[in-house]
Amino acid sequence: MNRAVSRQIPAASRSFATATQIPGAANLNGNVYAGRHTVTLIPGDGVGMEMAGSVKAIFKAAHVPVEFETFDLSSYNPATDANKLKEAMDSIKRNKVALKGILHTPVNRLGHISLNVGMRKELDIYASLSLIRNMDGKWATRQQNVDIAMIRENTEGEYSGLEHTPVPGVVESLKVVTREKTERIARFAFDFALKNGRKKVTCIHKANIMKLGDGLFLKVCRDIAKEYESSGIKFEDMIVDNASMQLVSRPSQFDVIVCGNLYGNILSNIGAALIGGPGIVPGANIGKNYAVFEPGCRHVGKAIQGSNTANPTALLLSSIHMLRSLELDDHASRISNALHKVLAEGRVLTPDLEGKSSTTDFTLEVIANL
Amino acid sequence: MHRVARFARAQPTSAFVHRSFATHTSNETGTFTADGKQVVTMIPGDGIGPEISRSVKQIFEADKVPIVWEDVNVTPVLKNGKTAIPDDALHSINRNKVALKGPLETPIGKGHVSLNLTLRRTFDLFANVRPCKSIIGYKTPFDNVDTVLIRENTEGEYSGIEHTVVDGVVQSIKLITEEASRRVSEYAFEYARSIGRKNVTIVHKANIQKLADGLFLATAMDVAKNYPDITVQDALLDRVCLQIVQDPTDFSDTVMVMPNLYGDILSDLGAGLIGGLGLTPSGNIGRKASIFESVHGTAPDIAGKDLANPTALLLSSVMMLRHMKLEAHADRIQKAVLKTIADGQHRTGDLGGKATNTAFTQAVIKNL
Numbered sequence: 001m002n003r004a005v006s007r008q009i010p011a012a013s014r015s016f017a018t019a020t021q022i023p024g025a026a027n028l029n030g031n032v033y034a035g036r037h038t039v040t041l042i043p044g045d046g047v048g049m050e051m052a053g054s055v056k057a058i059f060k061a062a063h064v065p066v067e068f069e070t071f072d073l074s075s076y077n078p079a080t081d082a083n084k085l086k087e088a089m090d091s092i093k094r095n096k097v098a099l100k101g102i103l104h105t106p107v108n109r110l111g112h113i114s115l116n117v118g119m120r121k122e123l124d125i126y127a128s129l130s131l132i133r134n135m136d137g138k139w140a141t142r143q144q145n146v147d148i149a150m151i152r153e154n155t156e157g158e159y160s161g162l163e164h165t166p167v168p169g170v171v172e173s174l175k176v177v178t179r180e181k182t183e184r185i186a187r188f189a190f191d192f193a194l195k196n197g198r199k200k201v202t203c204i205h206k207a208n209i210m211k212l213g214d215g216l217f218l219k220v221c222r223d224i225a226k227e228y229e230s231s232g233i234k235f236e237d238m239i240v241d242n243a244s245m246q247l248v249s250r251p252s253q254f255d256v257i258v259c260g261n262l263y264g265n266i267l268s269n270i271g272a273a274l275i276g277g278p279g280i281v282p283g284a285n286i287g288k289n290y291a292v293f294e295p296g297c298r299h300v301g302k303a304i305q306g307s308n309t310a311n312p313t314a315l316l317l318s319s320i321h322m323l324r325s326l327e328l329d330d331h332a333s334r335i336s337n338a339l340h341k342v343l344a345e346g347r348v349l350t351p352d353l354e355g356k357s358s359t360t361d362f363t364l365e366v367i368a369n370l
Numbered sequence: 371m372h373r374v375a376r377f378a379r380a381q382p383t384s385a386f387v388h389r390s391f392a393t394h395t396s397n398e399t400g401t402f403t404a405d406g407k408q409v410v411t412m413i414p415g416d417g418i419g420p421e422i423s424r425s426v427k428q429i430f431e432a433d434k435v436p437i438v439w440e441d442v443n444v445t446p447v448l449k450n451g452k453t454a455i456p457d458d459a460l461h462s463i464n465r466n467k468v469a470l471k472g473p474l475e476t477p478i479g480k481g482h483v484s485l486n487l488t489l490r491r492t493f494d495l496f497a498n499v500r501p502c503k504s505i506i507g508y509k510t511p512f513d514n515v516d517t518v519l520i521r522e523n524t525e526g527e528y529s530g531i532e533h534t535v536v537d538g539v540v541q542s543i544k545l546i547t548e549e550a551s552r553r554v555s556e557y558a559f560e561y562a563r564s565i566g567r568k569n570v571t572i573v574h575k576a577n578i579q580k581l582a583d584g585l586f587l588a589t590a591m592d593v594a595k596n597y598p599d600i601t602v603q604d605a606l607l608d609r610v611c612l613q614i615v616q617d618p619t620d621f622s623d624t625v626m627v628m629p630n631l632y633g634d635i636l637s638d639l640g641a642g643l644i645g646g647l648g649l650t651p652s653g654n655i656g657r658k659a660s661i662f663e664s665v666h667g668t669a670p671d672i673a674g675k676d677l678a679n680p681t682a683l684l685l686s687s688v689m690m691l692r693h694m695k696l697e698a699h700a701d702r703i704q705k706a707v708l709k710t711i712a713d714g715q716h717r718t719g720d721l722g723g724k725a726t727n728t729a730f731t732q733a734v735i736k737n738l
Contacts, residue, residue: 244636
């Protein structure tokens with residue numbers, strides 16, 4: 001297999017002390033009793049169970065005051081799980097905060113629609129944040145100096161699910177872009193930039209071809225950019241095909257990216273591949289009333305399910321962001337330090353990072369470093 | 371007028387030549403001269419276009435390729451208030467059925483529709499073929515890239531059907547038809563056969579767009595049944611984006627086929643893996659004609675200074691030669707171009723060298 005040459009010098013990484021501030025994630029007024037937070041947990045399909053198990057074990061060892069309400073939803077049994085889905089959604093609405101793995105979506109036309117997308121729409125958790133950056137560690141990566149915050153609109157665009165067949169053999173699929181939702185996501189992107197000292201927001205679009213749809217997206221982003229001009233945050237835009245090319249050849253030029261649903265999907269996958277894979281990309285879905293934390297590069301991992309080789313880092317990092325949003329910063333920092341130490345040391349790593357250890361070994365190593 | 375029968379290329383001075391009143395004669399495969407050469411339309415384009423086209427012509431002449439060029443200009447004219455390609459350009463491409471195109475300047479202003487779009491619609495260019503191969507001598511973080519991508523070129527997200535439903539709400543319609551999906555899939559399988567790749571990968575997002583991408587996927591799988599010698603599989607777009615960057619060699623044995631937008635993005639992604647649009651060839655296959663082109667820009671800052679790199683246009687012309695079944699010439703010219711770059715003494719500025727366009731061209735000719 002053709003792998004890139006190992007890095008000689010560790011990449012510059014964000015210091016542990018300056019944690020990422022996620023706009024709106026705190027102050028969700030969730031479910032707290034006697035200092036113990038109740039959080040919904042949906043492990044998901046594929047490697048979800050194993051990763052969730054890892055997070056639970058680490059939380060226990062670190063004495064994190066979080067109670068999980070766990071729902072073993074599986075997309076492979078949608079019929080029997082219809083009730084469970086409702087219970088899970090109600091739970092999130094009560095607790096306001098959730099940690100989640102990825103649920104499988106069948107390709108079959110008669111299969112149900114994506115549960116992930118459905119959840120995001122119902123909870124209106126419109127802002128998807130994925131943090132893609134080179135971390136201290138010895139695994140080979142294609143590019144250095146990558147530190148991108150990918151902010152993607154989560155509820156409309158190409159994922160509207162509105163399709164029809166006017167005559168047999170002809171299908172129309174609607175991509176919906178609204179000013180309201182674009183404004184929301186643009187503001188989130190700029191607020192994120194402001195809170196985290198980021199310098200530039202790049203809007204990704206294809207407005208030269210989709211003049212109305214992406215044209216609206218671009219225009220609204222430009223308008224919002226003007227409101228943040230005085231804070232010195234630069235705004236630029238790039239066409240999505242060029243962006244893909246630039247992302248693989250010179251990713252260091254990107255800082256914060258704001259884009260629609262499909263482009264975000266594509267770019268976050270490209271980005272993840274550059275820095276070591278989906279196993280280490282954290283993510284969060286933020287809405288006005290709820291926050292659902294899940295891995296930033298959304299793959300189910302069916303192929304390695306049950307083999308105890310999954311990398312729990314993505315879910316663990318996401319859970320650390322969750323802890324910060326619950327204002328449990330001490331616990332968050334403790335786990336974060338342990339995790340980054342294990343990654344940087346490189347002795348105990350899962351196969352996706354060129355290691356030979358199992359999920360369990362990795363988990364135990366993180367616990368040992370707490 | 372007496373139609374000249376289409377005779378084997380190996381004998382251009384065959385005794386079958388009949389005297390005819392016109393120098394060139396056309397049939398459904400193209401236009402041929404009295405001595406058996408095929409006439410090919412050349413659209414030099416703008417900016418560095420003329421220089422790189424000249425390089426191609428010189429190299430073709432040196433290799434004695436049996437081609438005669440017909441230069442045309444596609445700068446749009448306003449006909450009855452609408453943008454249109456000049457008539458003689460249209461007729462030329464219609465007659466010759468094969469064209470080579472350099473970069474075009476996009477005119478800014480009212481009433482000018484994208485030239486590429488106009489060409490595509492006029493000649494029904496339904497498949498865009500984008501091979502991406504690592505160029506030895508130009509190092510990128512990605513080695514041994516050898517991907518082939520076929521993109522549906524007429525519909526999908528680029529249907530241009532959009533409207534404002536109410537103020538602040540816009541709908542863009544992505545159109546997928548069985549006919550177009552079938553056409554491009556068939557081409558993909560045929561192309562795979564012709565280049566000896568035994569596998570076709572259908573790239574889609576049918577889990578989210580169940581009807582639209584679902585139709586594309588189902589049609590492609592149906593076409594696959596007619597090609598039992600070629601295996602077929604499907605892959606989700608996000609997984610392909612991830613895998614192709616993690617390890618591009620995973621795709622060295624397959625031909626990817628996909629709808630318009632995904633093809634646009636993935637083909638530029640592929641170009642990024644090997645070093646940019648200046649090194650990537652592209653072919654547009656149509657029912658009425660096929661146009662091979664370089665996909666880089668006009669580079670106005672270096673136009674006229676003999677600094678341009680003709681590699682992209684050269685590699686596209688090689689694709690064109692294969693399309694015209696002139697395999698031997700294609701192989702020789704491709705080898706010569708790649709050898710010149712690999713050798714390193716005559717690289718143009720964009721590849722980190724100092725050679726002029728002329729020097730590079732002469733070096734390629736020497737390497738033939």
